[in-house]
Amino acid sequence: METTTTIDIEWILACYTDDVPENGGACVKHGDEQIALYNFSRRGEWYATQNLCPHKQQMVLSRGMIGSTGDDCNPKVACPFHKKSFSLLTGECLTGDDYQIKTYPVKVENGKVYIGMV
Amino acid sequence: MFQPTIVVVGNGMVGYKFCEKLLAKSSHFNIIVFGEEARIAYDRVHLSEYFNGKSADDLSLSSSAWYVNNGIKLHLNDPVQEINRAEKTVHSLKGFTVKYDYLVLATGSSAFVPDIPGVEKEGVFVYRTIDDLDLIKNYAVNARVGAVMGGGLLGLEAAKALIDLGIEETHVIEFAPRLMPRQIDSAGSGMLLSKLKSLGLNIHLNKNTAAFVGDHKIEALKFNDDSSLPIDMMVISAGIRPRDELAKLAGLHTGTRGGIIVNEKMQTSDECIFAIGECALYEGMIYGLVAPGYEMADVVASYLSGNEKGFYGYDMSTKLKLIGVDVASFGDAFITEPDCRTIVFEDTHKGVYKRINISNDGKYLLGGILIGDADAYNMLLQTVNNKIALPPNPEDLILGSRGAEANEGAGVMSLPDDALICSCEAVSKSAICSVVNDGACGVDDIKKCTKAGTGCGGCVPLVKDLIAGTMKANGQYVKNVICEHFEYSRQELFDLVKINKVKNYDLVLDHFGKGDGCEVCKPVVASILSSLWNDVIVKQDTIQDSNDRYLANIQKGGTYSVVPRIPGGEITPDRLIVIGQVAKKYSLYTKITGGQRIDMFGAHVNDLPEIWEELIDAGFESGHAYGKALRTVKSCVGSTWCRFGLHDSVSFAIEIEERYKGIRAPHKIKGGVSGCIRECAEAQSKDFGIIATEKGWNLYVCGNGGSKPQHAQLLATDVDNATCIKYIDRFLMFYIKTADPLTRTATWLNKMDGGMSYLKNVVINDSLGIAEKLDEEMQQLVDTYHCEWKEVVENPALRKRFAHFVNAPEEKDPSVKFEAMREQVKAKW
Numbered sequence: 012m013e014t015t016t017t018i019d020i021e022w023i024l025a026c027y028t029d030d031v032p033e034n035g036g037a038c039v040k041h042g043d044e045q046i047a048l049y050n051f052s053r054r055g056e057w058y059a060t061q062n063l064c065p066h067k068q069q070m071v072l073s074r075g076m077i078g079s080t081g082d083d084c085n086p087k088v089a090c091p092f093h094k095k096s097f098s099l100l101t102g103e104c105l106t107g108d109d110y111q112i113k114t115y116p117v118k119v120e121n122g123k124v125y126i127g128m129v
Numbered sequence: 130m131f132q133p134t135i136v137v138v139g140n141g142m143v144g145y146k147f148c149e150k151l152l153a154k155s156s157h158f159n160i161i162v163f164g165e166e167a168r169i170a171y172d173r174v175h176l177s178e179y180f181n182g183k184s185a186d187d188l189s190l191s192s193s194a195w196y197v198n199n200g201i202k203l204h205l206n207d208p209v210q211e212i213n214r215a216e217k218t219v220h221s222l223k224g225f226t227v228k229y230d231y232l233v234l235a236t237g238s239s240a241f242v243p244d245i246p247g248v249e250k251e252g253v254f255v256y257r258t259i260d261d262l263d264l265i266k267n268y269a270v271n272a273r274v275g276a277v278m279g280g281g282l283l284g285l286e287a288a289k290a291l292i293d294l295g296i297e298e299t300h301v302i303e304f305a306p307r308l309m310p311r312q313i314d315s316a317g318s319g320m321l322l323s324k325l326k327s328l329g330l331n332i333h334l335n336k337n338t339a340a341f342v343g344d345h346k347i348e349a350l351k352f353n354d355d356s357s358l359p360i361d362m363m364v365i366s367a368g369i370r371p372r373d374e375l376a377k378l379a380g381l382h383t384g385t386r387g388g389i390i391v392n393e394k395m396q397t398s399d400e401c402i403f404a405i406g407e408c409a410l411y412e413g414m415i416y417g418l419v420a421p422g423y424e425m426a427d428v429v430a431s432y433l434s435g436n437e438k439g440f441y442g443y444d445m446s447t448k449l450k451l452i453g454v455d456v457a458s459f460g461d462a463f464i465t466e467p468d469c470r471t472i473v474f475e476d477t478h479k480g481v482y483k484r485i486n487i488s489n490d491g492k493y494l495l496g497g498i499l500i501g502d503a504d505a506y507n508m509l510l511q512t513v514n515n516k517i518a519l520p521p522n523p524e525d526l527i528l529g530s531r532g533a534e535a536n537e538g539a540g541v542m543s544l545p546d547d548a549l550i551c552s553c554e555a556v557s558k559s560a561i562c563s564v565v566n567d568g569a570c571g572v573d574d575i576k577k578c579t580k581a582g583t584g585c586g587g588c589v590p591l592v593k594d595l596i597a598g599t600m601k602a603n604g605q606y607v608k609n610v611i612c613e614h615f616e617y618s619r620q621e622l623f624d625l626v627k628i629n630k631v632k633n634y635d636l637v638l639d640h641f642g643k644g645d646g647c648e649v650c651k652p653v654v655a656s657i658l659s660s661l662w663n664d665v666i667v668k669q670d671t672i673q674d675s676n677d678r679y680l681a682n683i684q685k686g687g688t689y690s691v692v693p694r695i696p697g698g699e700i701t702p703d704r705l706i707v708i709g710q711v712a713k714k715y716s717l718y719t720k721i722t723g724g725q726r727i728d729m730f731g732a733h734v735n736d737l738p739e740i741w742e743e744l745i746d747a748g749f750e751s752g753h754a755y756g757k758a759l760r761t762v763k764s765c766v767g768s769t770w771c772r773f774g775l776h777d778s779v780s781f782a783i784e785i786e787e788r789y790k791g792i793r794a795p796h797k798i799k800g801g802v803s804g805c806i807r808e809c810a811e812a813q814s815k816d817f818g819i820i821a822t823e824k825g826w827n828l829y830v831c832g833n834g835g836s837k838p839q840h841a842q843l844l845a846t847d848v849d850n851a852t853c854i855k856y857i858d859r860f861l862m863f864y865i866k867t868a869d870p871l872t873r874t875a876t877w878l879n880k881m882d883g884g885m886s887y888l889k890n891v892v893i894n895d896s897l898g899i900a901e902k903l904d905e906e907m908q909q910l911v912d913t914y915h916c917e918w919k920e921v922v923e924n925p926a927l928r929k930r931f932a933h934f935v936n937a938p939e940e941k942d943p944s945v946k947f948e949a950m951r952e953q954v955k956a957k958w
Binding site (some may be wrong): 036037 | 428613614635644645646647648650651653670671672674675676678679683685686687930933934935936937940942943945
C-alpha cells in the first residue's frame with residue numbers, strides 16, 4: 012500500500028538573490044534560528060543548512076567555503092574553523108566524523124530567495 | 130617431442146634457482162631433483178633468523194606445490210649415491226636409478242670439521258642446515274657457556290645464534306690473529322673486535338684448539354698454549370668444504386683442495402655434467418656466496434636453452450649485519466699503497482671504521498671496507514663497478530659532505546643503465562626503471578616483475594631510490610597535486626595562470642581544473658592570483674579562507690581580531706592612544722603580539738568596517754595578520770638608542786616591512802632585523818633575518834619558529850642595504866613562485882634539491898637566469914600595494930558583506946557572549 016504524505020512547508024523570505032555572494036554563503040535570521048544560505052552560482056543552485064557547526068558549536072557555517080567532492084560532484088560546505096565538511100544535499104559530515112547538520116529546501120522566485128521551514 | 134631429462138643433484142638455494150631459471154627460459158625439459166635434506170629448498174643466507182622467530186616455513190624458498198605445478202619430480206631425503214657416466218644414470222640412496230641427458234651437480238658444501246681429538250663428543254655441532262640448528266637449539270636448553278670455533282663470517286653468525294638462544298656466555302675461538310680475515314683488513318678487524326666485545330662476546334684470537342675435553346660430552350676446550358676454557362657446548366664453523374665426493378667417485382676432475390673443476394660454461398670434465406654453486410671450482414676459486422651461485426645457475430640454464438653465456442668470475446663484495454654491527458667489503462678491499470691511495474676514517478668512540486682505496490690518479494674508486502656503518506655500501510659498490518668518476522673530495526664518500534655544500538649529484542639516477550643493482554638476481558638499473566615506467570610503483574611490484582631484492586635483500590634501499598627517482602623523472606612521483614579538482618602542483622598552476630593571464634577563480638577552474646572547487650584549491654588559487662595580479666582580494670571574497678574573506682582573524686565564538694600594521698614595531702604615542710580609544714569604544718580585548726604590534730580581539734563582524742574606518746583615519750593600515758602574507762619585520766632598537774647597536778635596525782626594518790607589506794605568498798612570512806650580533810630581534814628564527822655587522826648586514830633565510838623550530842641559514846654576508854633588499858626580493862619571489870601550498874620557507878628549503886647552496890646560486894649567482902625577472906615581478910607587487918581595508922571602507926558594496934545576518938544587517942550575532950577577565954573581556958562559548 013502506498014501513501015502520499017503532503018508536507019506543509021512554510022516558505023520564509025530570506026533575502027534577494029544578490030544579497031548572497033556568488034559561490035558563497037550568508038546567514039539568515041529566522042526567529043531565534045540561524046540558517047546558512049548558500050548561493051552556488053556556478054551550478055545555478057541554492058542550498059541552506061543550519062549555521063551552527065556541530066564540531067565546536069560555532070555559528071559560522073555561512074562563512075565557510077563551498078565546493079564539491081567526488082565524481083558525482085556532491086555539493087558541500089567546509090567550516091572555516093577546522094574544515095569539517097558537510098554535504099549540502101543531506102547534511103552528513105563528509106570528513107569522517109559522526110555529525111549531521113540540518114538542511115532546508117530553498118526556492119528562488121522573482122529575484123527573492125525563500126527558505127522552506129518544515 | 131623429445132624432452133631431454135635434466136637431473137639436478139642438490140636442492141639447496143642454487144639448485145632451486147637453477148630450476149627456476151631453466152623454467153623461465155624453456156619448458157621442454159624434464160626436470161628431476163634429488164635432495165639430501167627432508168626439506169624443500171630454503172634460504173640458507175638468513176639461517177640465523179631461525180633463532181630469531183622465523184620458522185622453517187618462513188625460510189622456505191618455495192612450496193611442494195611449486196614443484197608439482199612446474200612438472201618437476203622432486204626426491205627429498207634421497208641423496209644420489211653414484212653417477213654412472215657411461216650409462217648416463219644416477220643411483221639414489223632409496224634405490225632409484227634415473228637416466229639423464231644432462232646432469233647438474235649443485236651439491237653445495239659442508240662444514241669443515243678439523244681433525245681435533247674429541248670432536249665426536251656430545252655437544253659438538255656444525256652450523257649448516259636447519260637440522261643442525263634444531264640439534265643446537267635442543268642442546269642449548271641445558272647449556273650456560275657456549276663456544277664457536279671460527280671467527281669468520283659464518284662463525285660470527287653462529288655466535289649470534291648462540292646469543293639468540295640465550296647462552297649466557299659465548300666465546301669465539303679464532304686460530305688467525307684477526308676476525309674475518311677474508312673480508313676485512315686488520316684495522317677493520319680490530320674495530321669489529323672491540324665492537325663485538327662491547328656487545329658481550331668473548332673473543333679469543335691466535336688460539337689453536339688442541340682437544341675437546343670431557344667424558345662423553347664436551348666439558349672444556351684445551352688449547353696449544355696449555356690454557357683451557359670450560360664450556361657446555363661447541364659449534365664448529367671453521368670454513369666450508371665443497372661437496373665433491375660424488376664427482377670424485379665418478380672420476381670427474383676435482384681440485385687438490387676440493388671442488389669440481391668447471392669451465393666458463395660450468396661444464397665439468399664430462400660435457401654432459403655441470404657443477405654450480407659452492408661445489409664448483411672455477412679457475413682455482415670456490416665462490417662461497419649466493420649471488421655468484423645464482424649467476425652460475427643462469428649460465429647453465431642459458432646454455433641448455435640455447436643461449437651461450439659464460440661465467441668469468443664474480444664480484445665478491447658483501448655487506449652484512451653481524452650481531453648488529455654493519456660489516457662490508459667491496460671491490461678490491463685489500464689493495465694497498467703504492468698501487469692505490471687509501472683514505473681511512475676511524476672513530477673508536479662510535480666503533481666506525483671506513484677505508485676506501487682510490488686509484489693513484491684520484492679518478493676511480495677501487496674498493497674498500499666499512500665497519501660499524503655501511504649505509505654507503507650500495508653507492509660505493511656501484512661507484513666501483515661502474516667506474517664512476519670520483520668527486521673532487523673523495524673523502525666525502527665516507528665522511529658525508531660536511532658543511533653546507535650538499536653533494537646531491539651522486540644519486541642512483543646518475544648510474545649507467547647497465548649498472549647491476551641486484552647482484553643476486555642480476556637485475557640492472559634499466560630493467561628496474563623500465564618496470565617502473567610500465568607503471569610499477571612499489572618495491573613489491575619490482576620484486577614480482579624482476580626478482581630484484583628477493584635474494585639477500587641488500588639492494589632494496591637502492592631499488593626504492595630508483596623507483597622514486599624514475600617516477601620523479603617521469604613527473605609522476607607522488608603526483609603533488611593541489612586537490613581533487615586540480616591535477617597540478619601549486620608551482621605548475623602558478624605558471625599556467627601566469628602564462629594564460631587568468632584573473633579569476635572560475636576561469637582558472639574552467640581552464641585547468643574540474644568540478645566545483647573546494648576549501649583546499651580555492652585559497653590556493655586565491656593566493657596565486659594575488660601573488661600574480663595583486664588585485665583587491667575581497668573582490669573574490671568567497672574563494673578566500675575565512676580570515677581573508679573578512680580581512681580579520683576569526684576567533685573562538687566567531688568574533689574577529691583586528692591588527693593594524695605597526696612597521697618595525699615603532700609607534701607614536703598618538704597612534705597608541707587611537708588604538709586605545711578604538712578598543713575601548715568597541716569593547717575589544719587588547720594584547721601585544723609576538724610580532725611587536727597590538728591585537729584587538731572580540732570584534733563583531735558588523736563592527737569591522739567601522740573599526741577600520743577609524744584606524745585608517747588615524748593613519749593605520751591593514752596589518753595582514755589574517756593573510757598568508759608578510760606579517761611583521763621585528764626589530765631591536767638599534768644604533769639610534771642602543772649603545773651596542775652597529776646600524777639603525779629600526780629604520781631598516783620599517784623600510785623592509787613597508788616594501789613587502791600586502792604581498793601574498795604560499796604561507797605567512799616573518800622578518801627580523803637586529804642591530805648587532807646580540808640578535809635581540811631574534812632574526813634567525815624568521816623567514817628572512819638581517820643582522821648588522823661591522824661592514825653591513827648578514828642576511829639569513831628560511832628560519833622558522835613554530836612547532837618545528839629551525840634556524841635561518843646564512844645567504845649573504847656584509848651586504849649593503851640595497852643588495853640586501855635585492856636578495857630578499859629574489860628569495861621571496863622565488864619562494865612565492867615555487868613553494869607548495871601552506872609551506873613555510875623552512876620546509877620549502879628542506880625539500881629543495883641542493884638545499885641552501887642551490888638557493889644561494891639562484892639568488893646571488895643567478896644560476897637559473899631568472900634573477901632579473903624575479904626582480905621585476907617583486908617590484909610590480911611592491912608598486913601595486915594597496916591597503917585592502919581602505920578599499921573595503923571606501924566601497925559600500927564590499928562593506929555590505931560585513932554583516933552577520935543578511936536579512937538583518939544591523940543585528941549582531943546574539944550567540945556571541947563575553948565575560949570579564951582581568952579588567953578586560955574574553956569570549957564565552
